[in-house]
Amino acid sequence: MKDISELQFPETVRYAADHEWARPDGDSVVIGITDYAQDQLGDIVYVELPKIGETLAPGEVFGTVESVKAVSELFMPIGGEVIAINSALMDSPDQVNADPYHDGWMIRIVPAQISDMDLLMDQAAYITMLKG
Amino acid sequence: MSDKLGTTGLILNEPLVWERGKPGRTGFSMPSEDVPFSPLAEELVRNDLDWPDLSEVDVVRHYTRLSTWNVSVDAGMYPLGSCTMKYNPKTNERQAGLVGLSDAHPLLPAPLCQGALKLMANLEADLAEITGMNAVSLQPAAGAHGELAGMLIIHACLEHRGERRSKIIIPDTAHGTNPASAALCGYRPVPVKSGPNGILSPDAVKAVMDRDTAGIMITNPNTLGLFEENIREISEIVHFMGGLVYADGANFNAVMGVVNMGCAGVDVMHLNLHKTFSTPHGGGGPGSGPVCVQKHLEPFLPVPRIVMQNGAYGLSRDFPLSIGRLVTFYGHFSVMVRAFSYIRSLGPEGLARASQLAVLNANYIRERLKAFYHLAYDRPCMHECVFSDKKQQAHKISTLDIAKRLMDYGYHPPTIYFPLVVPGALMIEPTETESRDEIDQFVDALIAIAKEAEENPDLLHDAPKTPKMRRLNEVEAARKPCLAG
Amino acid sequence: MRYFPHTPEEIDQMLQVIGLTRLEDLFAGIPTTCQKTRAMNLTAAWSEWELNDLMDAVSDSMAVPPAYTAFLGAGRYHHHIPAVVTALKGRTEFLTSYTPYQPEISQGTLQAIYEYQTLVSRLVGVDVVTASHYDGATAMAEAALMSVRITQRTRIAASALIHPFYLQVLKTYLKPTGYQLIEIPRDASGRTDPAGLSDVSGLAAVIVQSPNFLGCIEPVSAFSDVIHHAGGLCISGFTEALSCGLLKSPGSQGADIVFGEGQSFGLPCAFGGPGLGMLGTSKAYMRNLPGRLVGKTHDLDGNSGFVLTLATREQHIRREKATSNICSNNSHCALTAAIYMAALGGTGIRKLAEINHSKAAYLKSALKQAGMTLPFDAPFFNEFVVRFPDGFDRVYDRLIDQRIIAGLALEPFYPELKSHYLLTVTETMNRKSMDALVREVSA
Structure with missing residues (x-):
């Protein structure tokens, strides 16, 4: 596992305590897991994502991510309706390891309340939390 | 001669079985055809089965070569914690292979199978005496199946009382199968942390036990190799709230002749015949997981049960409160024959001696290794002891590296990364059938590895080098599953 | 006792290292209230000679072929x-090894089970077969629970001509779940009556056995067509694996999940156990399978080899959310069946x-x-x-x-x-x- 200083935490996304990120993109929000989360899990071998059209509340489970010997649940950083999923992850879950903020994105939602984004951490707050 | 046990012999490569075949060969002697051929309608019949054809010699070479790629108890010490890899006596195999036992059809009319029924009845009685419980069913096919039987019994007992409870207490030192077995009965596991001494405190149980909790599943001795000393008080707390106590007896090899589970307050428990009672593990099974109960739970045992009627043994389903049937017939009979053979070969003194020596061996290893590896709980243990990689982490060496390096020294590694309460756990169970010499050699190997970790860590990172295969890529296997050829 | 290598001197020396004097001291931490108050009341130890005589007598008392x-x-x-099956399955490298969690030194078991999975998947006509279950009945019960997980429906219809003991096991597994079981009656020809399956909507699965308990070959396709139309799964299986060598496979007739008993493949009757539970499905549902799976991969040097895989489905990782509680399976029976299948061809x-x-x-x-x-x-x-x-x-x-x-x-x-x-x-x-x-x- 890497040191926190070796990991990437872009300023363009917001962070949740469960290590998901959310990035506004037009009317929708893109969601994935952070560089820290993928590093903790190690080689990701499988990602399970929700069905398009599902509406999920903040904190609700939207999927799971698996390494060889662990399963982690994925929690909604903000609530909303799922309008797209990154189906490329079915065949290439390693994209989450290689590029967690872009090719490794997981779902796109229409947020129930875009203002909920303000409840998430910014880069500095998230790094502070990680350093504990 | 090198003093290291591990070495290499002439290991032969071998392709997949279908790569060996040639159409037209056969490894099977067909019976003579003494009746006319009777065809089935064309639409019922298949023509698509793609199996290879091999000669008998092909088959012998193939499986003999594969067998040489395995390590086994017969070849050497196999100190897997919580698995009780003791020696599997050869006489047990002889008895299980007797034609009257191995070829007996399970639907024989009762007068034609009295011998098998009597053997099962005797084994049930012996297991009740060994555990201190009142009644036994041999039906469960393995340990986890015994747990399921126990949970179904608890569920049925509570239902009979008109109660439906939703939770079950499971300590962090229980076996991993426990939560999954409880979930099959709809129980939500309530985790409880063990205390700083590695055992469960009555207060921790008191804090979560309520009238919506069906009871507790407690592994005793637990997966840290420690006896749950407070079991009686814990049982009283659970009983006071109308709950039941389930004991996972997978580690019973530590306490034969010593502990009476009934006196400890246990209502229902299971044993693993493939651990404590010396039947072979067969590369993962078949096992046998008899479920043992106190008198008040006897009506709920699985059916059919062996009964005595008019001086003869029979099978009866006439137990209206029973949880029902758990397997097609009566359980893994030939595993039972082996366990019966073991119990009769040892007798009561021998069984008690087995536990004494198992505990002696584990404590001896604990004492000899504790200067070299971090001991998770520094107190006398039962049949197994749990170390961790804490001291080796400074050299960037993990438990996995230590385990893989042990292979080069000629040993099957201990259980690793379990129990979860000890990060980087290395769980060693020698069993009673290892001699002091064998154990000393094993301990010396682990001490040598601890030294290598400091001086030449790459030896561990690159291990194993002696076996036929080097470390295998589990990520590749899971990302692109290839489960059939 | 011949299984205990310790000499009295060694015991004393080992106790000394631990700092104790008597073997009994090892149990000092166990409260006396939990201890036995007397020696175990069991038959005294028998010599191997006595054991052989007594077990021979038990064996001789049983009614088995060819006398019967x-x-x-x-x-x-x-x-x-x-004889080749008996000889090879008895190799103790197979018999006295554990579950192949350490693949580098367990390739024999792993390759043999991978080959078993392959031969059985070809036999029953599905993509994936597990490393084994306890027997046909428990495999069928697991198949039923699997169909509930996949469809999120809780009603299951089962043919009345499934082996009665299999149905009893299914009822045991379903009892605490509250899932509903409907029996499909038989017709005059000795088969399950498709007309008896009037209300298929909302069914998780239909289960049929072929040949059924009366020996009759069922029209499995008729059931799979009906249930697929209603969005449910077809579960089909057998108690006699040899029938699959001649009859159309369950998979080719539309079964989504296949269960079966593999005892016919080289395993003796053994008064009912152990048998061999076969369970398989299509790739689409493989992550819902209970039990162990062996998969192909490579080692550091690029040589192909085998490991236990997709373990995140299993109890030791996913705990109460696992696809089953199964841990020990009937691996040695699967190995035996593999040897038998190879010999038969x-x-x-x-x-x-x-x-x-x-x-x-x-x-x-x-x-x-x-x-x-x-x-x-x-x-x-x-x-x-x-x-x-x-x-x-x-x-x-x-x-x-x-x-x-x-x-x-x-x-x-x-x-x-x-x-x-x-x-x-x-x-x-x-x-x-x-x-x-x-x-x-x-x-």
């Missing part, structure tokens, strides 16, 4: 077991299955000629039902005195089938024995 001619099947079958299994059917057909027609009633006219494999004259039970007992077991009485399973018997014929039965049975029952 048994027309018994119904889930356990007397098939010939080649693709050509051999077809031939052996044909011999089984031909022999059963011979006995069936001989009984008909002798005036017995054959109540079901559906096609069959190696088991069929005959209705003997009323009062046949006395003849049955008389035949036992002559060491002939004239099949299995069906009345205890289906009260309306009075005097009906299920007769089973395998390749181990010869014409002389069958002629003798016909002679006796028509005398």
